[in-house]
Amino acid sequence: MKISSDTITTSCPEADIYNRLLDLDNKHILELGCGSAMITRDIATGGEGRRVTALEVDEIAHEKNLQIDDLPNVRFDLAGAEAIPLEDASVDVVFMFKSLHHVPLELMDRAMQEIRRVLKPGGLAYISEPVFAGDFNEILRLFHDEQKVREAAFAAVKKAVDEGLFELVEEVFFNAPMRFENFAEFENNTIKATHSQHSLDDALFNEVKAKFEAHMSDDGANFLMPIRVDLLRKP
Numbered sequence: 001m002k003i004s005s006d007t008i009t010t011s012c013p014e015a016d017i018y019n020r021l022l023d024l025d026n027k028h029i030l031e032l033g034c035g036s037a038m039i040t041r042d043i044a045t046g047g048e049g050r051r052v053t054a055l056e057v058d059e060i061a062h063e064k065n066l067q068i069d070d071l072p073n074v075r076f077d078l079a080g081a082e083a084i085p086l087e088d089a090s091v092d093v094v095f096m097f098k099s100l101h102h103v104p105l106e107l108m109d110r111a112m113q114e115i116r117r118v119l120k121p122g123g124l125a126y127i128s129e130p131v132f133a134g135d136f137n138e139i140l141r142l143f144h145d146e147q148k149v150r151e152a153a154f155a156a157v158k159k160a161v162d163e164g165l166f167e168l169v170e171e172v173f174f175n176a177p178m179r180f181e182n183f184a185e186f187e188n189n190t191i192k193a194t195h196s197q198h199s200l201d202d203a204l205f206n207e208v209k210a211k212f213e214a215h216m217s218d219d220g221a222n223f224l225m226p227i228r229v230d231l232l233r234k235p
Helices: 014-021 038-045 059-065 105-118 135-140 147-162 184-190 202-213
Strands: 028-032 051-056 075-076 092-097 118-130 167-180 220-233
Touching: 014 038, 014 167, 014 220, 028 038, 028 059, 028 105, 038 051, 038 092, 051 135, 059 075, 075 105, 092 105, 105 147, 118 147, 135 202, 135 220, 147 220, 167 184, 184 220
Parallel strands: 028 051, 028 092, 051 075, 092 118
Antiparallel strands: 118 220, 167 220
């Protein structure tokens, strides 16, 4: 296992990756850290017989998700990965999309144990994490440097594999396209994201804005975020 790769050649939406790696039809699927439930919707509506439990710790995002009334096969709960409110061996597939590094450092190992607990034998955990590299990361790190927590997330996954909690099925690196129409969208979705609190003084705000707007074109600001996916199996 490795935390990053210098030779990423694939650029695609993440759905292309998990749909290649996983058969989700007729499965009980758990998503940890579902955010605004955009991926939740894609998973829930992308096939047949899918039952999704979507957990989120951000109360603001969770309250918004509770207003969704057109996903009858999805249950939204307010809970974190370190304390999953599901029975043992009750889930076929667990997803974490760029959320493990948001788990408090001291609870990451517990989260991996909880994922193992709720998975059925042979069940799969799909854990994607952003690689600490790329143009978008260079903007983000100006006000929110995630190097330490991303390294800790990788260490937690590797430890779980090394200790036999999981078997590594496959490790995949790819570039995920990101697009912002303008800086206002970036500010609203990233700087003012409800799951984090960022306080930028005027000088730092202007530095972030200038670095972002250097990527603006007639088609908005486009980035490629390098992502690592670790696909794990519960023995």
